[in-house]
Amino acid sequence: MDTIKKIFFLSNFFRFIHSYDPTSEYFINALKFTIPGCIGIFCLIYFRWPSNFLIFFSPPIIMAGTLFYIDYKNKIINMAVVSLEMMIGQFVICVFYKHQVVLIILLFLLFLVIYGSRKYRMGGGFAVIQIAVCLGFPPGWYNGVEGCIGILIGFIISIISLLLFEYFTARFRMRSSLRDCKIIN
Amino acid sequence: MSYGIIIMTDSYRLNKVKLTRQQAFCIAIAFSIGVVLNFSLNLPHAYWISMTIALMFCYTGRGSIIRRSKSRILGTFLGLFFAFLFINTFMYSDYRWAYLLPFIWFLAWCFYCITNNYTIYVVLITMFIPLCFTISSSNSYVFLLNNTLAIRFIFTLIGVSIALLCEFTIYKKADLSFRYFKREIRNYFSNVGDVLNLCNKSFIHGVALDKKFAGEIKKQMNKIVSLESLYLDMAYEYYDWVDNKPQELAVKKLFISIEEINFRLRKIICILGHEDFDEAVCTKENFLEIVNIITYKYKHIGYYFYGRVDDATEVIDSLIKIKNSRLASTYLYCKEMYILSKVFDDYSSFIYKTFNETELKPVESVLN
Numbered sequence: 001m002d003t004i005k006k007i008f009f010l011s012n013f014f015r016f017i018h019s020y021d022p023t024s025e026y027f028i029n030a031l032k033f034t035i036p037g038c039i040g041i042f043c044l045i046y047f048r049w050p051s052n053f054l055i056f057f058s059p060p061i062i063m064a065g066t067l068f069y070i071d072y073k074n075k076i077i078n079m080a081v082v083s084l085e086m087m088i089g090q091f092v093i094c095v096f097y098k099h100q101v102v103l104i105i106l107l108f109l110l111f112l113v114i115y116g117s118r119k120y121r122m123g124g125g126f127a128v129i130q131i132a133v134c135l136g137f138p139p140g141w142y143n144g145v146e147g148c149i150g151i152l153i154g155f156i157i158s159i160i161s162l163l164l165f166e167y168f169t170a171r172f173r174m175r176s177s178l179r180d181c182k183i184i185n
Numbered sequence: 186m187s188y189g190i191i192i193m194t195d196s197y198r199l200n201k202v203k204l205t206r207q208q209a210f211c212i213a214i215a216f217s218i219g220v221v222l223n224f225s226l227n228l229p230h231a232y233w234i235s236m237t238i239a240l241m242f243c244y245t246g247r248g249s250i251i252r253r254s255k256s257r258i259l260g261t262f263l264g265l266f267f268a269f270l271f272i273n274t275f276m277y278s279d280y281r282w283a284y285l286l287p288f289i290w291f292l293a294w295c296f297y298c299i300t301n302n303y304t305i306y307v308v309l310i311t312m313f314i315p316l317c318f319t320i321s322s323s324n325s326y327v328f329l330l331n332n333t334l335a336i337r338f339i340f341t342l343i344g345v346s347i348a349l350l351c352e353f354t355i356y357k358k359a360d361l362s363f364r365y366f367k368r369e370i371r372n373y374f375s376n377v378g379d380v381l382n383l384c385n386k387s388f389i390h391g392v393a394l395d396k397k398f399a400g401e402i403k404k405q406m407n408k409i410v411s412l413e414s415l416y417l418d419m420a421y422e423y424y425d426w427v428d429n430k431p432q433e434l435a436v437k438k439l440f441i442s443i444e445e446i447n448f449r450l451r452k453i454i455c456i457l458g459h460e461d462f463d464e465a466v467c468t469k470e471n472f473l474e475i476v477n478i479i480t481y482k483y484k485h486i487g488y489y490f491y492g493r494v495d496d497a498t499e500v501i502d503s504l505i506k507i508k509n510s511r512l513a514s515t516y517l518y519c520k521e522m523y524i525l526s527k528v529f530d531d532y533s534s535f536i537y538k539t540f541n542e543t544e545l546k547p548v549e550s551v552l553n
Binding site for chain 1 (some may be wrong): 201208210216220239243244290294485531
């Protein structure tokens with residue numbers, strides 16, 4: 001096959017095809033970032049929940065944290081940790097919005113914990129983005145709890161999506177990766 | 186700006202926990218400044234400052250942060266422009282244009298994952314947040330193009346400045362990409378050691394390769410990608426990078442060694458699918474002892490960076506010289522292990538000689 005490729009000057013063409021191979025990692029990752037968000041939007045519209053946009057905003061962030069881990073156990077733990085960090089951040093901001101000094105101290109401590117953990121800091125970095133966005137939310141207990149529920153639903157959507165993705169795509173993704181790093185032809 | 190001679194061999198001396206805490210302190214301070222500004226400015230989109238700081242520190246490494254600063258500013262500008270253009274031109278006239286958003290989001294992620302271009306990533310994130318707000322919010326008047334675009338762009342500039350200021354002042358040596366690079370070198374070699382260990386078990390004892398092996402291979406690929414990315418980041422940290430010849434040679438040697446190691450691993454994996462170990466060449470125990478030493482070398486590269494030398498390469502070379510079994514898979518396996526050991530010895534002795542003036546330690550015998 002290599003000889004044929006050389007004869008017909010097809011190697012560049014094959015390289016192009018391989019880099020845009022839909023079984024490759026990029027395609028699945030793009031789906032991982034899109035599908036859970038879409039499910040979130042569907043839930044939001046279908047169940048007519050109040051305007052809690054965290055239901056479709058949080059799943060891509062929770063999913064992003066899984067990219068740094070290989071085994072399922074760590075992926076799931078990381079998703080749970082990211083969701084928990086997001087919930088704590090959301091709740092603290094909504095409740096202590098009027099007590100700004102207390103809020104700043106609490107957030108400082110929260111970030112020390114998030115970035116001080118060597119194992120979960122990469123995923124936690126994404127949670128911090130969402131916590132920052134929460135600063136623009138309306139404050140109050142009610143909004144805090146509503147946000148937490150939104151993140152919880154987002155977490156459930158993400159975990160179901162992850163398991164389905166891993167179940168259906170693990171085999172051909174592995175094959176594609178092996179071919180990409182030239183371990184198999 | 187010079188950090189003097191950067192020593193490759195100190196990868197074992199890094200106090201990772203301490204460095205991580207120092208870095209966490211730096212990020213927490215930066216973010217707290219962002220929150221303080223958010224409250225003191227009291228403007229509708231002031232949270233954008235804290236968000237920019239969070240995004241800047243999302244991936245670690247100073248080189249990475251410097252490299253991403255320009256992309257962040259450009260990406261934010263383009264992202265805001267596209268998002269508000271989409272809202273104000275298409276969605277304003279017909280809300281059904283919003284149905285197209287997931288598809289655009291998907292295509293953009295595909296494009297980002299293929300190109301790995303950070304500017305595209307920033308454009309995406311920047312588009313995503315205001316679009317989410319627009320979809321969920323009933324009072325869309327807050328997203329007027331001119332005001333919001335200008336204010337958010339200014340906040341991004343402020344956020345980037347705070348992140349860079351903190352990065353260069355608070356524990357400024359805690360987050361160097363070069364440190365991560367050195368750590369990844371050790372991790373890469375350790376990972377190769379794990380792969381070899383599983384291969385040895387499979388070849389000698391006939392243990393089938395399972396999901397654990399697939400995981401190790403996947404890890405190895407990630408390490409290579411990470412090393413390449415950190416290598417690109419390092420150029421932003423050391424401005425005398427090009428003039429630092431020993432350093433440049435060491436990195437060049439590393440990538441050449443990685444290429445050779447990957448090629449040899451591939452061949453080993455191919456051999457595993459054929460015959461099992463043949464005891465005509467060597468006893469199982471002896472062979473296991475030799476290959477375990479090679480595995481150990483890969484898993485503990487730090488000792489070899491400090492001048493440790495063994496004779497595993499010579500011992501396994503003596504096995505290859507047995508000519509009556511040239512076609513057997515055991516011979517081929519020995520040959521690949523010999524080359525792996527030789528590549529390792531060349532690299533570790535090169536590093537030791539380049540960065541140390543003392544002689545190598547006496548050779549340790551692998552067979553008792």
